Every structure is written in C-alpha cells, then in structure tokens.
Amino acid sequence: MKLIVGLGNPGPRYERTKHNIGFRVIDAIYTKIQLEQNTESVSGKRVSSICQSLVTQAILHESSIILAKPMTYMNNSGSAVAALVNRFEVPLTDICIVYDDIHLDIGTIRIRQKGSAGGQKGMQSIIYHLGTTELPRLRIGIGEPVGDLTDYVLSEFSKEEEIEIEETVKRAVEAAETFIRDGILTAMNKFNGR
Numbered sequence: 798m799k800l801i802v803g804l805g806n807p808g809p810r811y812e813r814t815k816h817n818i819g820f821r822v823i824d825a826i827y828t829k830i831q832l833e834q835n836t837e838s839v840s841g842k843r844v845s846s847i848c849q850s851l852v853t854q855a856i857l858h859e860s861s862i863i864l865a866k867p868m869t870y871m872n873n874s875g876s877a878v879a880a881l882v883n884r885f886e887v888p889l890t891d892i893c894i895v896y897d898d899i900h901l902d903i904g905t906i907r908i909r910q911k912g913s914a915g916g917q918k919g920m921q922s923i924i925y926h927l928g929t930t931e932l933p934r935l936r937i938g939i940g941e942p943v944g945d946l947t948d949y950v951l952s953e954f955s956k957e958e959e960i961e962i963e964e965t966v967k968r969a970v971e972a973a974e975t976f977i978r979d980g981i982l983t984a985m986n987k988f989n990g991r
Contacts (some may be wrong), residue, residue, distance in 0.1 A: 798861040799977050800887045801826065802850075802878055804896040804919040807868045815939040816871060816950040818962070819895040819919075822937070822969045823864050829970060830855050848880035858978040863887070874919040875926030882927065889927065893976050894934040895969065896920055897950065901938025904961040906969055908935050908976070908985045933981045935972055937965060 803819030811817050827844075830853070844853050850865045863885060867877035882892065896919055901907060911931040914920035924930050940958075942949035954962050968988065975984040 798863065798885060798887055798891060800863045800865065800881060800885065800892045801973055801977070802865045802867065802874075802881070802892065802894050804871055804874050804894065804917075805866065806870050807866075811951065813953045814951050815954060816897055818897045818937045818939060818966070820866050821962075821966050822895045822935075822973065823866050825966050825970045826857075826973060827853055827864055830857060848884055849877040850881060852881070858974065860977050862977055871919040873922055875922030875924070878923045879926040889929060889932055890981075892932055893973060893981075894920060894923060894932060895973065896934065896936060897939045898936035899939055899942055899946070899950070901936060901940075903938055903940040903954075903958055904965045905938035906935060906965060906972060906988055907938075908972060908981065908988055909933070910981050910985070933976065935969060935976070935984075937969055 801823065803823035805811065805817035805820030844851050846852070849869050850867045853864045855862050855864065863881070865881055867874045869877045881887070882889070896917055898907070898915060898917065900915055910933055913930060914924055920934065923932065939950070972984050972988045975987055
C-alpha cells in the first residue's frame, strides 16, 4: 500500500495559495481516479475524515493507495501523517509527501528518497513526528519569495504563473503515478531531469 500525502492548509481562504500546491496534486489524482473509475486499472472510494485528514482509499495501477490531505494546517502536518502511518501500517518507504518548495523555480519538480525539510515547516513537522528524514517526497517549485516569506507562500500565483502551475500539477500527478507503479528510483530517473 502506498500513502500519498499532499500538504496544505484547509479552508477556502488558502485553496489557491502557493502553499497549497500539495493539496492541488492530491485533488488532481483524485479527479483522475474518479474519471477512470470504470476502467480496470483504477477504482476509488469516497472521501472520509480519518486521522485529522481527508482520506480516499483506492486502487491505482493495481496498487492499493491512500490519498491524504492533513487538515491540521501546514505547520502541524506531522501529527496527522504519523497517525495515518500507524493506522494503516504503511512502511515509510511507501509514503510520498507532496509539498511546495521556495528553493525551486516555479514549475520545477524534484523527487527525493530522503533529506532535510529545507525549511518547509510541514515537512519539518513530519520529520519530527516520524523521527526520520528517510521519507520519499515530491517537491514542487513555487519560486523564491518576494518580500515576507509568510505573505509570499500564502499568496496566489499570478495568471501567467497559474498557466505553468497547471502543467506542473499534471507532471506531478504523472510522477506520483510512476512512484506508485514503479517505485521512487524510476520516478526520480524519469522526472528529475525535466
């Protein structure tokens, strides 16, 4: 079983902000599952509230998956992720955390097997609660902050940036599917050079 967790903040106020790109990727995977539900490769269930998260369990590419969006707010994501890992007994190598990264240009995605949080507070919380940095992650570039960091990550993309981000979300969905189907190394080899 694979656990794909997108980080963000709950509520309409934050829905389209840069900090919620992880939620957008989870929503896009969910939408794809719903659209392809009648095919042999995909089946999905409804969203439920489990472990302080919105959760969907599904089959994608013949693999059992859990899609999760922690509702704890970004900085406390770790408590929800730890609860999900414990409840569903997911090996840490089968988790993929999807989140925004200010150290990458807008539209860039990077997949890693492990590493520090790089200053991302949601990832810091997850590392703290799980007690390890050895967690697969999919980082999505939102660009360097202009002005105050908090104001920047809680702002929306410009119209021009939004066009690029829509394509980036599609690539991130492909990357997550590759992780689910073929593993982290294949996903890294396929998407980190793009």
